[in-house]
Amino acid sequence: MMEIMKDSRLGSFGAIGLILLFLTIWSCYTVILPENLLILILMPVIGRYCAIQTCCFSTYAEGGGGLGRRIVEMTKPWHVLLYLVLILPFAWFAIGPVAFFAALGTMVINLGLMLYLQHKIGGITGDTIGLTIELTQTIFLVVLAVIQANWILLAA
Numbered sequence: 001m002m003e004i005m006k007d008s009r010l011g012s013f014g015a016i017g018l019i020l021l022f023l024t025i026w027s028c029y030t031v032i033l034p035e036n037l038l039i040l041i042l043m044p045v046i047g048r049y050c051a052i053q054t055c056c057f058s059t060y061a062e063g064g065g066g067l068g069r070r071i072v073e074m075t076k077p078w079h080v081l082l083y084l085v086l087i088l089p090f091a092w093f094a095i096g097p098v099a100f101f102a103a104l105g106t107m108v109i110n111l112g113l114m115l116y117l118q119h120k121i122g123g124i125t126g127d128t129i130g131l132t133i134e135l136t137q138t139i140f141l142v143v144l145a146v147i148q149a150n151w152i153l154l155a156a
Helices: 002-006 012-032 039-055 069-076 076-095 095-119 126-155
Strands: none
Touching: 012 126, 039 076, 039 126, 069 126, 076 095, 076 126, 095 126
């Protein structure tokens, strides 16, 4: 698995994955952004939080020797707590309960992603930290769009 990750070429599945990622983000923007532009601030923050969460509670994969190792070694539980104390109140008070629950849902889904990476490759690498950021930002938007649509239905 590590040999594949060291190959810098983009294959057909990688290209299809990127196209689907961008289309998902774009379609979520069209649903969410007319309602609240502060989501553009919260989305990358959630992605970085999930990367910190993953670095804090995972180990570095054997065979990886990049900059990700240093990040994993330096990340402490208080970093996770600090981010939580800053993110969740901002999500609730600046944007609303929909963003709060979407952030919580994304954080829980990230724990599953973290466990999957730990099982699949024996830890995380710099590549999987980047994957965590991009994937959880997209997951946050999808969860937010789903909760927002159901929230509107419940309010009616």
